[in-house]
Amino acid sequence: MIIFFPSLMLICYLLSKLTSSKLRPPLPPGPTPLPYIGSIISMLRNKPTFRWIHKMMDKINTKILCIRLGNVHVIAVSDPKIALEFLKDTDGIFSSRPDSMSGNLTSGGYLDTVLAPMGDHWKKMRKILSREILSGARHKWLLKKRVEEDENILRYINNQCKINHGVTRGFVNVRIIAQQYSSNMVRKLIFGSRYFGKGSADGGPGDEEIEHVDSLWTILVYLNAFCVTDYFPWLRWITDFDGHEKIIRNAILMSRKYQDALIDERIQQWKDGVRTKQDDLLDVLITLEHTRLTADEIKAQILVRLTRFLFLFFLFWLGRHQSLFCAILINFGVVQDLILAGFDNVSNNIEWAMAEMINQPRILDKAIHELDCVVGKDRLVQESDLPSLNYIKSCVKEAFRLHPVAPFNVPHVTTADSTVAGYFIPKGSHVLVSRLGLGRNPEVWDEPLTFNPDRHMKSDKEVVLTDLNLGTFSFSTGRRGCPAVLLGSTMTTMLLARLVQGFTWELPPNEPHVDLKEKLHDLAKAKPLLALVKPRLPHHLYPTS
Structure with missing residues (x-):
């Protein structure tokens, strides 16, 4: 009897496991994993x-793939209908974020919004972001600063034309122009100034800004970069297995070297009464009246946004004296998010859009014609013109579709066992929606590898950059959808409109076309876009130094 009952219980347990495994749906298709380590060696x-993941999806011919790395099931999705099931239909259990080395470091221990797991902190930050930072009223309040940066980029390009020995044309690096615009814009909106230092004599970035931008790109490259220790967390205490941790720590220190000092100084100014009027988003964060954020939370929000999307900005409430002191403990979170959010997407999109348009003069001419008809050549294009610039917006949207800034979205993690598209998705799975798979899906788009803005022109309807059906993955959807749609759309469209309206664009001599190859390790253009530019508007319209 002593042996009988334990044996019976074991048999019942095994039978229940066997029965449940037969009843539940199968996992999505994928490579056969090794015991314990899964497919980590592969x-x-x-x-x-x-690229390995996308090659497997093509080889197996599947729109949903399951790869086990350690004990984590990584689910990759390239079909818009399946993606909507994850991100919208059942997003209640798919809206959290996984723990990762890079995410933890970048967000200062998940003090931000983008990388924070679902919970009270995320709800607080998201509420602040939507109501105080990215609201329509705040967007109007920041108009003057955006206009200053729209004009500054024209001034800089025009200066490059004049430098060429008196000839009013010159070579420009479009990648530097786009990065300068987006990083200047985010610094202007957050800190009230486009430069950390004095900038360069020609109006371009100085050493401080170049160093800052380089560090932001490094963070973006290594954020959610399939680090081995994310799947074997115990290794974090033993070794920096991939070398990722050292790289990202150094990049974070470099990016914060300039911005953190400004934050701490500004907090002290409000505490001492030296500053009494809001002028930028940092002031808004410091004087938020309904929600307390620490200084570390502010810093975390600003960096993640500065580098990731420059679209998300947060507020935090600092009371007087004691409340202000408490705010110093929170700086890291908010500022980090703001900086990372609007920086990469804008610059990547504009370089690719200009490269494709220069390669197809018909498209560039059509964009010029629209601007000349809607705006004319006797004034500069303004934000108020954007609703009427459907073809310009179609060029932006097509670049989002064909040339996304990253191969996948920020990972989601499921908080419960579930079934999606007829497959079993275990609790704790990391869900990756393929931006490449959605935008280049031949079942959704005709000639998906061809840059064709006309595909987005729908009769008389206004073109918008969002895609709720996820044919493109510009701003996502669901609870984790980007709340900075208005700011991101405005920045990207305005920059392209100003470049096309303000200058003629030609290839350098002896170059018959633009090389459209991608880098191997990311989706950026392999070679920076170099172009010969010349002002095409009356001289008095260009801002002067």
């Missing part, structure tokens, strides 16, 4: 990981 032998 991942390490097939860098970059995102």
